[in-house]
Amino acid sequence: MIPSRTSGVSYNHRVRLMLHALEDDFLSCAYLGVKGGSFLITFSNPAEYCTVSPRVYVIPDTYTKIQITPFVKKINSDLMWRSLEIRQCYLHNERKLSIFQQYTELNCNHECEINKTISMCGCIMIEATCNNCFILIYTLKSVGIYLITRNLNFEQTLV
Structure with missing residues (x-):
């Protein structure tokens, strides 16, 4: 499936998906409370490592509305000129990651985990390469x- 993206942030720029599938194609998950079958939708920033959360299970033959409210962290312009030791964080243009193309907090954390694992055992989990x-x-x-x-x-x- 090709990732769906919108070109704006209004009701007119929404993404609508319709899945045509047979009932037998759905996976029943009794331990999740999903008896009639469902399919899984995951949401992620395309620049970040893919994860299974946040996620939602959608039941067949239902209309489900999912609203995403983004949270943007902005730094005070006075703090931008402070030293790294005082800020205790990197800005996106101060550090380049070796694995990921864009510097985000989540990508930085994943790269640290990957580098630590490589230094300890010389290998990485196969999931670590999905991006x-x-x-x-x-x-x-x-x-x-x-x-x-x-x-x-x-x-x-x-x-």
Whole structure:
């Protein structure tokens, strides 16, 4: 699935998705309280490491409205000129990450975890490379795996 993006921030710029699937294609998750099946939607900043939270489970044959309210941290202009020791944080233009293209707090934390793991055992978890590599989408009935590369080329492999 190609990530959906809007070009603005009003009601007219909303993203609408409709999924056409057979009922047997949905995964029942009794331990999550989802008996009739559901599908999972995740939300993420495209510049950051992909995570499974925040997430929402959507039940078939329902209309679900999801509203995202962004929170933007802004620094006081007087603090920008203070030393790093006083601020105790980097600004986005003060440090370049070696793995991620954009400097964010979340990307910085993930890179620190990855670097620490590499220094301790010389390896990393396969999930740690998902931002630079590909995303696996498993379809339940056909058991097909779609590889979506960063330049959004699709290939299907049957298992």
